[in-house]
Amino acid sequence: MTKIDYSCKNDTCGVTLKLDVDQLEKANYLFKCPKCKVRQKIKKEDLQMNQKEHPPGWLMIHDENVEDQVYTLIKGDNVFGRKPGTGPGCHTIDATDTYLSRKHCGIQVVENKVGKLQYLMQDLKSTNGTFLNAEPRKYNHKDIIYLRDNDLIQMGRTKFIFIKYEDGRTAKSVFDELAQTSFRNTVLT
Numbered sequence: 001m002t003k004i005d006y007s008c009k010n011d012t013c014g015v016t017l018k019l020d021v022d023q024l025e026k027a028n029y030l031f032k033c034p035k036c037k038v039r040q041k042i043k044k045e046d047l048q049m050n051q052k053e054h055p056p057g058w059l060m061i062h063d064e065n066v067e068d069q070v071y072t073l074i075k076g077d078n079v080f081g082r083k084p085g086t087g088p089g090c091h092t093i094d095a096t097d098t099y100l101s102r103k104h105c106g107i108q109v110v111e112n113k114v115g116k117l118q119y120l121m122q123d124l125k126s127t128n129g130t131f132l133n134a135e136p137r138k139y140n141h142k143d144i145i146y147l148r149d150n151d152l153i154q155m156g157r158t159k160f161i162f163i164k165y166e167d168g169r170t171a172k173s174v175f176d177e178l179a180q181t182s183f184r185n186t187v188l189t
């Protein structure tokens with residue numbers, strides 16, 4: 001029996017409960033909150049997120065045009081842009097960068113056959129493309145890139161450093177370390 005923490009999706013309730021995954025599977029992930037009685041469908045991805053103690057990685061902005069920022073990746077689909085939508089995995093970039101598209105770039109975090117996390121980057125048909133490691137090559141939606149730790153992703157003119165999770169790394173530790181480093185080169189679009 002696998003028990004997981006789950007927070008009721010009803011905003012006025014929000015009670016945290018221990019749910020039995022086996023029972024949920026039988027009920028096809030339909031669940032009725034015992035406190036507020038609201039019926040809700042639980043997504044398998046939500047459970048994975050709840051079960052994980054740490055995020056799979058981060059994207060951090062550290063450049064000359066905007067304050068340092070941290071975006072925490074989730075397992076599954078992550079979308080970055082000016083207006084990427086709402087919900088888990090949608091990251092609204094806080095920058096006055098007119099070269100950014102509404103949905104600019106995606107990062108999919110998947111587990112491979114041996115349980116290792118892989119990070120796949122794909123431009124989402126952005127107007128100005130996505131760049132990697134300050135190289136002039138412009139990536140479009142047909143390119144799928146396997147990200148490596150410390151890769152520099154440029155969306156529009158905003159630069160992000162990809163940091164994958166490793167033991168002992170926290171958003172704060174990575175952020176503090178990054179703040180000490182010098183800015184990396186921008187590809188002019």
Ligand SMILES: [Zn+2]
Nearest residue numbers: 008013033036
């Ligand atoms: Zn409830």
